[in-house]
Every structure is written in structure tokens, then in C-alpha cells.
Amino acid sequence: MAQLTDLNVSPYYDDFDEADNFHRVLFRPGYAIQARELTQLQSILQKQVERHGSHMFKEGAIVIPGQLSYSDSFPTLQLTSTFAEEDLVLSQFFDSTNPVTITGATSGVKAYVIGYQDATATTQPILYLNYYKSGTDNVTAVFGDNENITADKAITHTTGYATGVASATTFTTTASATGSSASIEEGVIYVSGQFVKVAKQTLLLSSDSVTESARVGLTTTEILVTPEADSSLTDNSRGSSNYAAKGAHRLKIELTLAKLDVTSTEDSSFIEMMRIDSGTLVSKARATEYSVLGDTLARRTFDESGDYTVKPFIFDARESVTNTVEGKKFRGVYTSGESTDDSGTASDDLLALSCSSGKAYIKGYEFEKLGTQFKDLKKARTVSTVNAGVTNLELGNFVRITNLFNTPDIGNVSGETTAYKQVKLFSGATITRGTASQEEAIGVARVRALEYESGVSGTTSAVYKAHLFDVRTFTVLTLSGVPSPTLTATHSTGVQVKGNTSGATGFVFDTVNSDAEGERVRLTNVIGSFTSGEKLIASDSAETGKLIETAANADITITLITTRTFAEARQMFMDDADSGQDFTSDIELTKKDDRLLITTKKIHTLGHLLGYIDISDIDMSNL
Numbered sequence: 001m002a003q004l005t006d007l008n009v010s011p012y013y014d015d016f017d018e019a020d021n022f023h024r025v026l027f028r029p030g031y032a033i034q035a036r037e038l039t040q041l042q043s044i045l046q047k048q049v050e051r052h053g054s055h056m057f058k059e060g061a062i063v064i065p066g067q068l069s070y071s072d073s074f075p076t077l078q079l080t081s082t083f084a085e086e087d088l089v090l091s092q093f094f095d096s097t098n099p100v101t102i103t104g105a106t107s108g109v110k111a112y113v114i115g116y117q118d119a120t121a122t123t124q125p126i127l128y129l130n131y132y133k134s135g136t137d138n139v140t141a142v143f144g145d146n147e148n149i150t151a152d153k154a155i156t157h158t159t160g161y162a163t164g165v166a167s168a169t170t171f172t173t174t175a176s177a178t179g180s181s182a183s184i185e186e187g188v189i190y191v192s193g194q195f196v197k198v199a200k201q202t203l204l205l206s207s208d209s210v211t212e213s214a215r216v217g218l219t220t221t222e223i224l225v226t227p228e229a230d231s232s233l234t235d236n237s238r239g240s241s242n243y244a245a246k247g248a249h250r251l252k253i254e255l256t257l258a259k260l261d262v263t264s265t266e267d268s269s270f271i272e273m274m275r276i277d278s279g280t281l282v283s284k285a286r287a288t289e290y291s292v293l294g295d296t297l298a299r300r301t302f303d304e305s306g307d308y309t310v311k312p313f314i315f316d317a318r319e320s321v322t323n324t325v326e327g328k329k330f331r332g333v334y335t336s337g338e339s340t341d342d343s344g345t346a347s348d349d350l351l352a353l354s355c356s357s358g359k360a361y362i363k364g365y366e367f368e369k370l371g372t373q374f375k376d377l378k379k380a381r382t383v384s385t386v387n388a389g390v391t392n393l394e395l396g397n398f399v400r401i402t403n404l405f406n407t408p409d410i411g412n413v414s415g416e417t418t419a420y421k422q423v424k425l426f427s428g429a430t431i432t433r434g435t436a437s438q439e440e441a442i443g444v445a446r447v448r449a450l451e452y453e454s455g456v457s458g459t460t461s462a463v464y465k466a467h468l469f470d471v472r473t474f475t476v477l478t479l480s481g482v483p484s485p486t487l488t489a490t491h492s493t494g495v496q497v498k499g500n501t502s503g504a505t506g507f508v509f510d511t512v513n514s515d516a517e518g519e520r521v522r523l524t525n526v527i528g529s530f531t532s533g534e535k536l537i538a539s540d541s542a543e544t545g546k547l548i549e550t551a552a553n554a555d556i557t558i559t560l561i562t563t564r565t566f567a568e569a570r571q572m573f574m575d576d577a578d579s580g581q582d583f584t585s586d587i588e589l590t591k592k593d594d595r596l597l598i599t600t601k602k603i604h605t606l607g608h609l610l611g612y613i614d615i616s617d618i619d620m621s622n623l
Helices: 035-056 292-305
Strands: 062-064 068-078 100-104 110-117 126-133 148-151 166-169 176-184 187-191 194-198 201-206 214-225 250-260 270-277 280-284 308-311 315-321 323-325 328-330 332-334 350-355 358-362 365-369 373-378 398-405 422-426 441-454 463-473 475-479 496-499 505-514 518-527 536-538 558-563 571-574 583-587
Touching (some): 176 250, 176 270, 187 250, 201 214, 332 350
Antiparallel strands (some): 062 187, 100 110, 187 194, 315 350, 323 328, 398 583, 422 441, 496 536, 505 518
16 A cells, blocks of 8 residues: 655655665755755665565554454444533543443443544444343343443533533433444554554444444544644644744544445555454454465465465354245345345355355465355256267376377277387377477376367367376486397397396387487486486396496496476377377367366465365376
């Protein structure tokens, strides 16, 4: 929240602009000091404080905790607006240091006055009470209607009333009631780059209802205070106020506890501290909300612990309104036509899904709900009949592909011995359809099924789901020399290679040799981690210790290790023995979600905290 008051006006002319990068005001002898320079000096220092503060704290963060609380059992007492034909001065009944005790002249009930609210055009004067003694009959607990009250101190409206003398009268109907309130203790809040002190305050949400819904927070008010309004700002250099030397003005920032409707978006000068839903506290500001520091802590928490719940959220589906089905009555959450918590209208066509209070850490950030909330769910009300319909079966992991040329072998193919023929995964996209990419192969897989998803079927832009299994990405070892015999001399594939010191193992898929990169062996099904510089053992080697050697009997070592991942895949290619039947396709990189997850702001996703996600729904092109 930026400062609300523009000081670049007469008579201040504070034209400080942080883009100028001015960091000091350097005064010079013999030159008059400008008022603007003194004001800018403060602005420069304030900007430094603001930058540091914004690094540490979020806007509206509680820096020095002032306890924030909500009460749904808050005694109030309505009074008549006048007493003895004199307007009530309600402040006479309040003393923050020594609470005033009032006594009912008829009932004998006693209570402390802990606050008050002056009368408005639509409400009576109201006292906030703390009852501590019942009436003289030991039964009556609250003041009666139209009852005179006395105070244990002298009260002055226009006329003075001595201690113990009636000085006010309760309202004629429903004088005593139980309402709801929000309170904040003295503290310091970070607002608009300033550390602002907030005074102890109590806000009456309702004088006679405990089911209020509201956003409760602090309203920021900026006031320019002048010596004409506050005589303490005049020059007191001689020990007394000099009214002829009025001096500088002051910018004052006040924080006032206030409430807004839950649907209100007027947040330009409002900082939400808590939210009340039908009398239930559903959220409240934590002690301190850190900014960049908080992001760092959240990142570390997520890295080491992931997403998790501390107190799980419990869900329960209930009827929106009471109804009866086959003689069994189901009690609803609302009455028909009533506004729901989800801003809908309660009806028999809705369910009310309740989410209990709970606490979780999502992406490292604390997320807590203090009360139960209800969300509207529409009941199934439409019917559709499908005859001889086809149901697609989701089969395992899938990747979206496009630009198809032919199709991969799925299942048994007449005249061929290998079902589900292997496809290679390349790191480069298709240049010529039907031809393997010239880029590096990063692994292999098999295709179990193809499923049309979008686009015009049969065109290069159509998108399909390729359901994969037996996905194996390569670990590429660059060797210090050429093995003799080669690793594929006895077996074209499948020789086990083992690290002599690391103990890591893998199976040879093939070998590659180039002038630029030397001799390399591509492994699949690697277990463990090979280390650079170690020697290698081959399962079919005839050498001592089965070490892999060159033709000159020099032990071969690893010079470079490259681990390929599925995220690098850009093309799928299948080599078919029959001419013209090779298969190619490009992997679709556009990110799409296959299910609607519950998302949060600072937060991101809560869906996987509330249930399990089937691995078959994972889009591998986004890994």
C-alpha cells in the first residue's frame, strides 16, 4: 500500500523520485536551506527504511504483536439518548485505566463499562459491559428495560450527578443483549513502508447478533496536522508555546479497527486481519508475515518436506436445504432461499460441501482455516442416454504427440515376431517426416495405445495421447578408450556394466563413437551412481577381474557421465523392417491439466493433500 497523501503540493513540494538515486542531501555554507531539501531528506531516509522493511515484512504484517481476538459473547446495553431531558455524554461512563462500575437501581445488577458507542441516526447509545455481579435476588443476570442506572463516579452531561445517583436509563425494549466484537491490543503494524503503532481498540460487530459475517481489519487514515489544530507544534524554545512561531506541519498515520462486508473489495486503505463467516472465525492474521525472508524459509521448508498437512481438512457432503427422500429426512444446512456461504441461493438443487478447520504447508507456506466453510455443489439433474457407446480405457503413463507419420506397432502385427515394437526418443524435433531426428537419442519406450485428443484427425496438427510403458532413458558414459573386444561384440545388447569402485550397474543398449566426443556407451536400467575416473567391469569380459581394457591392455575409465531425462524428448521414432512404414511423431510441449485441482495465492495447489493422484493422470511431457 503506497502512501495515500501526495506531498508534492504546496507548501511542501516534496518531489523526491527514487529513480534519481539521490541518497544524501549535502548542505553548503553560505546557501539558504530550502524547506524542500529538509522534506526530501526525510523522504530519502524513509525510502531506505521502507526497502529494508519490505524485504523483511509483508504489507500489513504485525511487527510487534498486538493480540487479535474475536468474541461471540459480548454483553451490550442500550441506553435512551437523553436523561432528565439532557443529551447523554457517553464518554463519562468510560475510564480505560479504572473501569467505571454501573449498578441497576431496580435489579441491583453490577457491571464494568469496558467501552461504548455513541448514538447514530439508526442506533441508540451503547455501553460495552463486563458483568461481575447478579441482582439483589441472586437470579437476575442483566439489566432490565427502562431501568435507571448509577455509577461509582460523578457523571456530568449538562448537569452533574453525584456518585450513586441515577445518571442514565436503559432503553425501553431489549436493552440488554449479547452481541459480537473484535479487539486488538496495542502493537506495531508495517503499513505503507512505515512501522505504525496501533492503539488498543474494540470494534462492535453487532450489539445483538452473534452470527455476523464481516471482514475485520485496520483502516489507514493519513492526516496533515497543523499548529493551528495542535498548539503543541508551535515553537517552545523558551519553555512555552510561541503562537507567533508556528513551524512545520506533521503527517500523522492512524490505524482504526473497522469492518467491511465479506463481498467488499474496497482495500485501498484497508488491511484485513480476520474474517468472520456467520459468527465463525474462519481466518486470522498470524503474528508476523515475513516477506522475502518468508519466501526463503518457505522454499527451504518445501525442499526438505514437500506439501503436507498438520491438521487434515475433513470434507462432508450435506443437503443444502432439508428434504425427504423415500421417507428418510435429510437435514439441510440452510433454509430454502437463504444466501449460502458460497454466495449462492440455497435450494434442493444444491449440496453443501463442508470443509473443516485444518492446517497445511503448501509450497512451504502455512495455510490455516480456523472454521468450517461450505461450498455449493450442483446436484446431477440432467439425463443423457447413450446407445452402443465406446468407452476409452486410460492405460498407464501417456505423452501428447502431434505431426504423426504412420503409427507405431501396438500389439501383435501379422508377419512380425515382436509385439509392441520399441520406439526411440530423440532430443530434436522431426525435420523430415518418417526419418529419425539428427539429434541425440535420449532413451527408448514402447507404445501400448494411441488415443485421439484434439485437432483435425489425420492432419499433422492433430494431437494424440501415446500411452507408454517400458520407458528407459539413457545414462551415457564417455570412455577413456575403445574397448577391445567391443561391448557389443558378443551380445548386441544387454551386457551388464559395473563401476569398479561405485558398484553402480547398468545394461548396455549400444555404443557410439565420434571424433568430437570419443567412445561412448549408452546404458539403461542404471542402479546407483557411476563416478568419473573409475574403472568398469563387463559381465562377459575375459580379462582378469573382468575389467574392460583397450587393445593395448590399458584399463578403461569413465571420463564423463551424462544422465538423460524424459523432459529432453522431442521426437518418437520407430524403425520398421518394411519399407515406408517407419513411424515418427513430435512430442507436444503445450502444458495442459487433465483434472481440476483446488488451487490457492500464495499457494498454489491443495488438491494432492486431499487425496491420491493416479500416476496414469501424469502428463509426462510436462515432467
